[in-house]
Amino acid sequence: MKRIVLFLLTNIAVIAVMSVVLSLLGVDRFLTANGLNLPMLMVFSLVVGFTGSIISLLMSKPMAKWSTGARIIDAPSSSTELWLVDTVRRLSERAGIGMPEVAIYDGEANAFATGAFKNSALVAVSTGLLETMTRDEVEAVLGHEVAHVANGDMVTLTLIQGVVNTFVVFLSRVVGYVVDRALNSRSNDGPGPAYMVTVLVCQIVFGIAASAIVAWFSRYREFRADAGSAKLMGSPQPMVKALARLGGLQSGHLPESMSALGISPSRGGLMSWFSSHPPIEARIEALRTMR
Numbered sequence: 001m002k003r004i005v006l007f008l009l010t011n012i013a014v015i016a017v018m019s020v021v022l023s024l025l026g027v028d029r030f031l032t033a034n035g036l037n038l039p040m041l042m043v044f045s046l047v048v049g050f051t052g053s054i055i056s057l058l059m060s061k062p063m064a065k066w067s068t069g070a071r072i073i074d075a076p077s078s079s080t081e082l083w084l085v086d087t088v089r090r091l092s093e094r095a096g097i098g099m100p101e102v103a104i105y106d107g108e109a110n111a112f113a114t115g116a117f118k119n120s121a122l123v124a125v126s127t128g129l130l131e132t133m134t135r136d137e138v139e140a141v142l143g144h145e146v147a148h149v150a151n152g153d154m155v156t157l158t159l160i161q162g163v164v165n166t167f168v169v170f171l172s173r174v175v176g177y178v179v180d181r182a183l184n185s186r187s188n189d190g191p192g193p194a195y196m197v198t199v200l201v202c203q204i205v206f207g208i209a210a211s212a213i214v215a216w217f218s219r220y221r222e223f224r225a226d227a228g229s230a231k232l233m234g235s236p237q238p239m240v241k242a243l244a245r246l247g248g249l250q251s252g253h254l255p256e257s258m259s260a261l262g263i264s265p266s267r268g269g270l271m272s273w274f275s276s277h278p279p280i281e282a283r284i285e286a287l288r289t290m291r
Helices: 002-024 027-032 038-058 060-068 079-095 127-132 135-150 153-183 193-233 237-250 256-261 269-274 280-288
Strands: 101-105 111-114 122-126
Touching: 038 060, 038 153, 060 101, 060 111, 060 122, 079 101, 079 135, 079 193, 101 127, 111 135, 122 127, 122 135, 127 135, 135 153, 135 193, 135 237, 153 193, 193 237, 193 269, 193 280, 237 280
Parallel strands: 101 122
Antiparallel strands: 111 122
16 A cells, blocks of 8 residues: 555655646746747646656655565575565566566565566565465466566556646646636736636546546556466466455455555445456456456
8 A cells, every 4th residue: 555655645746846846937827928838838747747657666666665664585584485586586587577676575465566677676475475375376476466567567557647647737727727817818917816726626636537547557457467477377277266365355354555555356336446456356257268
């Protein structure tokens, strides 16, 4: 949970800070002084929209280590750690990527992969995962995470986040300009209070809609990573068993970190539009219908 929240908060914070700084520097006033300058606004939106996503991506590994307390296995100190490192190495070679850093952290059954580059990623598993799963199931989960890295999911997610951020910044200012002109048509002194308020409200509303788009892609990439694990393992059965076990664990109360980072079923209703993971049942069914 902390890793995802920090990723989003960093992204939002950078966007907010850049918006405020550029507004204080008079960029908004320049864009609207003599009518809205759409080409300049698009450049402005691209800079603001992508900066947060790119910084979040570059910081993803240290943020993940810090937020989970993950311990990198530099020199395996037990048979389990040795098996873990050897398994990640074997799966990475099959996937055609460089050996990721391997880490263990304390927590409920869970695992994640992150990093800006395919050949220098991080794969981490929780102590709960190692304690509650068989080695075949753990290997399937590791295959899922390695597939995320091989598919370049973090980079693709960053690009999608940057695109939707760009449109949020762009459209909110267009709407703000229209509202400001309608309420203050005689003023030529640049944007007024109506512009600032409308931009703020629109960024919140459009940002919520953008989150649904990003969440849809996140659900799609989970299906792809499941299929990637099945290919790396040579069969979908280990991943099916791993998902089924995690689904059983999720039936009771678990910390929110499980539903955010782990392989967890999404909630029904409106919240399913913003879930980062599809329901486990749908993922198992997709694996069972693989050819």
